[in-house]
Amino acid sequence: MNSYVAEAVTLDAERCSGCCRCLDSCPTDVFGFDTKSRKAYLAYPADCSSCFLCAPDCPTGAITLDYAINNPRKHSAYDSTDPELLTLDVSQLAAKAHG
């Protein structure tokens, strides 16, 4: 995807058993296999689209994904850096309704 974006997927080489299931799991072909270390590696991590298919397939829990959509190609109507804006304080609503 974009080289200037932090990548959503991480792979812990210590925990990787080299089973290669992630090479099948990824629709955008992010993973490669290192024949010397016998472990998977992130060949194209910038192409991760956070689809979450790989992590549950990894039998050793070596893959983790960021829940946040790390993707400037998605246009939000909101300023997602403003935490106040993004949840509604229902107690305030109730107070208004009763006030």
Place this chain on the structure above:
Amino acid sequence: MRRDRKQTAGMMRLEQIVANVLIIGGGFGGIWAALRAAELTDKVVLLEKAYVSRSGASTISGGVTTCPLDSDDLSKWVAEFVTRGGYMCDQDWTWQLIEGQRERVKQLSDWGVPISRNERGEIRRFSSRGMIDVRCMQYSPKAAMEELRRQAIARGVRIVDRVCVTDLLTSDGHYPTKGAICGAFGFDTRSGECIAVSAKQTIIATGAMSMKGQHQIDNVVCDGVVMAYRAGARLVDLEFSFGGTFSLLMGKYTLGSYNVAIAHGAQLINAKGERFMAKYDPVRYERSELARVVAAFAKEMIDGRGPVYVDFRNCDDSYWTDLSVVQPSRGPSVLVSGLVPDPKTSPLAIEPTWGLWNGGRSGLMIDLKCRASLPGLMAAGVAAKITATGTHASAGVPTAFAMTSGYCAGEAAAELANDMAEARPPNGLLDMLAERTRAPLHRPVGRVTADRLHDELVLLESSVVETMPLDAAKLARMVARTQEVTAEAGAAGAADVHDLVKLIEARNIAECARLVYQSALDRTESREQFYRADFPETDDDEWFCWHGLTRTEQGPSFDRQPIPFEKFPLQPPAMRPKHLSPIAAIMSGSYDPKHYE
């Protein structure tokens, strides 16, 4: 040594496969087609760009599909689909879809695919979004895909994963062809080895049209539709490709399924705590036609009543149970991750996508046997237009259609292939395609990269508030930009085979988007999903039709095919005079629900 992912030498090789039936794409449409074809013929080959059961919209869909059972009076379902869809459908296909889906559901259940059930073990059904009588169910699409892969292989289907198909093969070597489709050409996305499959029947099942970066299915773009168009197949209703769904929470998290959430009691409220859909649909509220809910969202934002929140406080217990039992095909939901405020007490800001997302409202025109307009070519799933439903389809229809059109396409393709001689591409065609496909690997990678082209393409779409209203000037600019991107993609180099896939996708998206925008320019009215601010009225005299688009040697050619409702049992009421379309009425603040039943 790492296996060299940068190699290109493999592209000098060409593997040739002979098939009776070739299927391109391995989601629900493709795998059901393969499975059924293999019951009736041999040499069934399926090419998939990723890995069947870990690819496409089917696998990571929200897990809602239409669920008719033996005890249902399906005539009511057909009536609801036909009337809600504005009668703009083929009612024979509506019956075929619902009756077929009843069998697909039985099969999934028999295979043990996880389906949400009540305490008595019966399938738990709920009203499908947009409908009242039509019911749907929640199930695990990932588990379904895994089982379908096993079943297809058990029936002898040859699945070739990681193949990027670039072109259909034509019997005369011309594009558009005056002959027939006789297979397809592509390459292995890792080794680069070229693969040509000659086939008596070829089924396009490549799924939705989408930009990259919008729907977490970034390998699904529009490949099959575009390659069929280039070969001369007729497409329909491309302007209805604009669509979207509520998916983004708090600007950065994926919700999961909006359709499931609202079916279980979730509501949309604005910053004042008002359930604003009451103004538009006092019966179905946020379960109304999706385009109208999206338009209502945009209206709330424009009028300063945003953000819009999804309020889960009224969701029933089964919603929370299913989140951890049936739904987590994509890992555990962010709603139960602890990363967002507790959704059981705190409404969360939500927003829809809006852009290229056809969902079966447009695509290859097919008949009841799923035959496209060219001999030897068929289509299944949402690469095809779902003529079973009209201007509006309920939640669960695209997956239901994928399964049943796949089954029907596989059956018809096998029966046709069994009576045909072996198909052979003309001399020289494969060499020409191989050379053309490889060409970007021999060009230097300059400033214009595949990634940059995808960045440019998504700029054609913006947030829903800006993207939803279309007009002639805006569409003309969009067409011009797609033409520039197409030219840039045609001259760009690819660093390796992986990059080549993305470059081909950029070229395909640019061409597909151009066709969508040109179709939108041609349609001088607004209708349900489709909204032109400069032509805000629905014009039945001119546009009660299927809007065809075919590539000719002279360029794109549009046609208007009357919907033959006179041969169907359900007849539309008298045509209404021109009137504001529902989205136009919402935007102008004049929407009255009783005029838009």
